[in-house]
Amino acid sequence: AAAGLRIQPERVRELLRMYLVVGSPNCRGADPLHIVEEALAGGVTLVQFREKGPGALTGEARFALALRLQDACRRKGVPFIVNDDVDLALRIGADGVHIGQEDESAGEVRARIGGRRLLGVSAHTPEEARRAVEQGADYLGIGPIYPTASKADARPVQGTRLLSELRSLGIGVPMVGIGGITAARAGDVVRAGADGVAVISAVTGVPAGEVRTGVKGFLTKIREAL
Ligand code: TZP
Ligand code: MG
Numbered sequence: 493a494a495a496g497l498r499i500q501p502e503r504v505r506e507l508l509r510m511y512l513v514v515g516s517p518n519c520r521g522a523d524p525l526h527i528v529e530e531a532l533a534g535g536v537t538l539v540q541f542r543e544k545g546p547g548a549l550t551g552e553a554r555f556a557l558a559l560r561l562q563d564a565c566r567r568k569g570v571p572f573i574v575n576d577d578v579d580l581a582l583r584i585g586a587d588g589v590h591i592g593q594e595d596e597s598a599g600e601v602r603a604r605i606g607g608r609r610l611l612g613v614s615a616h617t618p619e620e621a622r623r624a625v626e627q628g629a630d631y632l633g634i635g636p637i638y639p640t641a642s643k644a645d646a647r648p649v650q651g652t653r654l655l656s657e658l659r660s661l662g663i664g665v666p667m668v669g670i671g672g673i674t675a676a677r678a679g680d681v682v683r684a685g686a687d688g689v690a691v692i693s694a695v696t697g698v699p700a701g702e703v704r705t706g707v708k709g710f711l712t713k714i715r716e717a718l
Pocket of ligand 2: 590591
C-alpha cells in the first residue's frame with residue numbers, strides 16, 4: 493500500500509504508551525469486558541485481543557467477545573487490534589494485527605490488511621527487527637523483558653538489552669516492551685528505548701476494582717521516563 497496511507501510513526505508511539513494485551517483466560521473468571529472497560533477508564537492507549545492458552549474461547553464465542561471488546565474500545569476512541577488472526581481482524585474490521593515470527597510473514601499480512609491498519613511484529617534479534625520494518629511493520633514488540641507466566645512458549649528473558657541495542661543501531665521504529673512489566677519496572681523499559689509498555693497480568697490479574705488506578709499508576713511512571 494502507498495506509504496501515505498500509513499499511520500504516522502509519532503502517532504504509533506503515542507498508541508504504544510500503555511498497551512493492554514488481553515484474552516478471557518487472563519481475566520481469571522472476571523468479565524473481560526469489565527476489565528477492558530476499567531482499563532480504558534484508567535487510560536490505556538491501545539488494546540490487543542489475544543484469546544489464547546488454556547480455556548481460550550473458540551469459534552463464535554471468540555468472535556462475539558472480540559466484537560464486544562472492540563465496541564468498548566471504539567466508544568473510547570482507543571484502537572483495537574487482533575493477535576495472529578488476520579481473518580478475525582478483517583471480519584470485525586479491527587484497527588490492526590499483531591503477529592509473531594511463527595505467523596504469516598509481515599509482508600503477507602501487510603498486503604492483506606492494507607496500508608491504514610496497524611501492523612505489529614514481535615522481534616527478538618536486530619535481524620528480525622530489520623526484516624519486519626522492511627516488510628511493513630508499524631511497530632515492534634520486544635520481549636520477554638522480564639520473566640512472564642502469561643505466555644507458555646515465551647523466548648528466553650532478555651532484559652532491556654535488545655531495546656537499547658536496537659536504538660544504538662539507529663533503528664527508530666516505534667517499539668513496545670513486553671513480558672513481566674509492572675508499574676515499578678515501566679520506567680526502566682522506557683528509558684532503555686521503548687515508546688511504551690505492553691502488559692497482560694499487571695492489568696488483568698489484579699482485582700477488577702484496582703484496574704483503573706493500576707493503569708493510572710503505569711501512566712505516571714511512563715510519563716516520568718519519556
Ligand atoms: N509475549 C512476550 S511476553 C508475553 C507475550 C504475549 C506475555 C506478557 O504478559 P505479562 O503478564 O505482562 O508478563
Ligand atoms: Mg503469534
